[in-house]
Every structure is written in C-alpha cells, then in structure tokens.
Amino acid sequence: MRPHLDDVLRRTSDAEQVARRFLKLEAASLTFGAMCIDARKRIGEFIERVYNKQRLHSALDYLSPDEYEAGLTRLRQDPLAAIQNLQTVPN
Numbered sequence: 001m002r003p004h005l006d007d008v009l010r011r012t013s014d015a016e017q018v019a020r021r022f023l024k025l026e027a028a029s030l031t032f033g034a035m036c037i038d039a040r041k042r043i044g045e046f047i048e049r050v051y052n053k054q055r056l057h058s059a060l061d062y063l064s065p066d067e068y069e070a071g072l073t074r075l076r077q078d079p080l081a082a083i084q085n086l087q088t089v090p091n
C-alpha cells in the first residue's frame with residue numbers, strides 16, 4: 001500500500017520545519033559565538049579607556065587606577081614633595 005499524498009506532504013512539511021528550526025538555532029549560536037569573540041577582543045580596550053582612566057574606585061580613595069598609580073609614582077620619585085603636597089591639601 002502506497003502512502004497517501006497528504007501524508008507524504010505532511011512529513012515533508014514537518015521535516016522542513018525541523019530543518020528550519022535547526023538552522024535558526026545554528027544561526028543564533030553562530031551569532032552568539034561571534035558576539036563572544038568580539039567581546040573578548042574589545043575587553044582590553046574597555047579596561048584601558050574606561051576602567052583604568054575614568055571609573056573611580058572606592059578602594060583607591062575614589063581615584064581612577066591611573067590617577068592612583070601616578071600618585072604612587074610621584075611618591076616614589078620624590079617622597080618629601082609628595083608629603084608636603086598632602087599637608088597643603090585642605091581636608
């Protein structure tokens with residue numbers, strides 16, 4: 001007995017739907033993967049441009065890491081001037 005044409009078309013339609021779903025999931029997966037790769041490439045730029053230069057850190061007395069490091073460098077180069085500078089800053 002041969003299958004009815006409607007049954008064959010229904011099975012084909014189901015297979016097409018499964019294939020479409022698979023392709024959509026695969027495309028979404030590739031898109032997400034590309035986004036992750038892009039994020040990994042750009043994280044260094046974010047750290048250098050925003051996190052170290054602009055963002056203030058409470059653990060660093062509300063200075064950016066770059067400002068804090070510059071103060072440490074000044075302190076190491078000329079400790080006496082750094083101490084005198086602290087004494088002239090109003091509380």
